[in-house]
Amino acid sequence: MKKLCTVLVVLALAAGAAAAQTAVRYWYHLDDPNATIDNLIQKFQNENPTVTLQAERIPWGSYNQKLMTAVAANDAPDVFEVKLWWQPQLVEMGALAPIDSYLASWPLKSDVFPNVWQLTRYTDGTQYLMPYQMVILYLYYRTDLFKAAGLKPPATRDEFLDDARKLTHDGVYGFGMRGAAGGHDFWAAFVLSSGAQIFDKNGKSGLTSKAAIDANQWYIDLYRKWKVCPPTAPADGFKETIANMKSGKTAMTIHHFGSSAEMEAALGDKISAVPVPRGLMGSWTSFGDGELAIWSGSKVKDAAWKYLAFLGTAENNALWQKASGQVSINVSNGQTKEASSNRFMKATVDSASFAQILPAVPAVNDFVGTVWPATMQRALNGEISSEQMMKAFEDLFSRK
C-alpha cells in the first residue's frame, strides 16, 4: 500500500510538471544532411526545463512556401528561421512579433556585431528579427592554377576578366557562373558594383541607365563573348558551381564560408579565397543572413524568446555554427584564435565593410525566386538583350 502511494505521488508530481511545461514549436533548416543540432536542443532543454522545444527540420527547397502557407493558415510555428529578404512580405502579413522590448533587457546585445543589428532592422525602425548567423560572399580561387599561369588573385573587375580568360583552356573554365536560382548574388557583385542600382538615392530606378546596362552587358559577355564560364552556366545552381570547383572544372567561383570545409577537404591548400573584385564604382558583395523570428500569433512568446536569447549567446551560437558551417554573429566568437587563422574567415572579415543586402521591398522575393533566374538565363542564351533584361527588373521593382 505504501509503495502504491509513493507511485501515485510521483505520478501526480510528474503530471504537475508536465502541465507547467510550455511547448514551443520551432522550424529550422541545415544545408548539410549529415549535420544535426541535437546537442544544442538538449543543452537548451537542460537550461530551460519548463520549456519543451519541438524542433522541426524543414527542407530548404520548400521552406518559404511552407512558412508562408502556415502563416496564412494561422498555424505558424512559434519560432522560425527567416531570411532578410522575406521580411517585407512577412511584415505585410502581420506575421512577426516585435522583439524590441525583449532586447531592451537582454544584457548580451552588445556582443552581436552592430552592423548586423543595423542590417536586420526593418525600415520602420522596429526590430523583428534576431540574427543568429551570417555569411559574406567572397571569391574562391585555385591557388595552383593561378601560380602556374603566373597570376595574382584579382582585385578589380578588369583583372578578374583578364585572369578568367588566361585560366580558360583545356577544359578548365575561368569562372563558375551560377545562372540558376541563387546566382543573383554573383551577378550583383559585378553589376551593382559597376553602375547599376536597384534604387538610387532618390528612390528611383537605377537599373536602366547606360552605365547599368553596360555593367550588365559586361556580365553577360563573360558567358557569351569571352566564354570563360562552363557552357552549362545558365542552368548551374549551387550544387553544380560547387561541384565544378571541387572537380577542377572551374578556377574561380563565388560562395561563402559555409562551403569552405568541403572545398578544403577536396582541394587542400590548392584553394583559397579573397573578397570579390572591385567594380567600376566600388565593391558590392552579398551579406548572407539567418535570423529567428517569433510568430505574432504565438501564445508562448516569452518562452519563445528564451530560445532566441539562448542562440544569441556566444557559446551556443558557436555550437550552431559548427553544425551549419556559417559565421557567428557574436563579436567575442570572431576574436578566437581559430577564427583569425582561417584564410576563408579572413576573406569573410575583409569583405565585411562593403557587404550589403538587396533593398527591403516585397518584390525582392519574386526577383530572387523567379524573375532573376528566368531573365538571366534568357540573356545568357541570347534571347533578350542586356537592356531588355534590366528593363524587366525595373518593371518588377516599380510594380506596386
Added chain:
Amino acid sequence: MRISRARTDILPYVLLSPAVVATLLVVFVPIVQAASYSLMSFILWKPRARGFVFLANYRAMLSDPVFWISLKNSLVWIVGVVILQLLLGLGTALLLNREFAWRGLARALILIPWVTPSVLTALMWRWMYDGNAGVINDLLVRVGILKEYFPFLANGKTALGAIMVALMWQGFPFFAIMILAGLQAIPLELYEAAEVDGAGPGRKFFRVTLPLLVPVLFTAILLRIIWVANSLDIIFIMTEGGPGYSTYTLPLYSYLKAYRGMDFGYGSTLAVTITILLAAVVAFYVARTLKSGDQL
C-alpha cells in the same frame, strides 16, 4: 420477406452516396474554390488587398507574354510527347506480339519505365543529360557526333525537346501494353481471310490491324493527352522551367505563380484556363471519334 418498392428505389442512391460525397469533397469543392480564386486578387502576403476583381486576372493573363510562351510550349509538349509515345508504343507492341524466346520476360521488363517513380526518372535523365559528366554527352563525343559536351538542359533550344524524350521513355510502355492487349483481341481468322484474298503485310496492317485497334488507341490517346498535359513533376525537377521560359508549360507556370510567387489568384486563373482548354480538346476529340466510330 419482401423488400418494399420504395426501398429498392432508394437503395442504389444509398449505396452510391459515400462515393459521391467523397468525390464532391475532393474534386468538386476544390474546383469551385479554384474557380472563385481565379476571380480574386489573392496574393498570400497581401492579406489586406484580398478581394474580388472579377475578370482582371484573365485580362492580365491575355497580355502576359509568359502565358503565351507557356501555352505554345504546352501545345508542343502535348502533341509531341503523345505522338512519340504512341509510335514507340505501337512499334513495341507489334514486336512483343510476335513469337520469340523469353517473350514473357520482355513483356515484363518493358514496364520498368512506367513503374519508375517520376522523381527518379527525372533525376536519372537530368544526370544523363548533364553537360559536364553526362553519359549521353560522353557517348555522343565518343562516336564523333559531338565535338564537345553540349549542355542539353541549359540551352533554350534543346531543353524542351530533351525533357520530351525523357517523358516519351517514361510513358511509352502504357501505349505498348494497351495496344498489345488490343492486338491479342484481334481474331486470327481475319488475317487468314485477308491472306486468302492476297493481302501483303502492309495491307494486313492498314486494313485489319489498325481499324480494329481504333477503340484501344482512342482510349489510350485520350488518357495520355490528359496526363501529359497536366504532368509537371518531370519538368520541374529537370529544369524548373528554365533556361529562361523555354520549358514553361501552363501547369508549371500555374504552380510557380502560386507557390513561388504566392499569387494564388493568378495561379488559379492559369489552372482554370488549362482545365477549360483541356475540356474543349477532349470534348472535340470524343465527338469526332464517336462519329467516325459509328461509321465503322
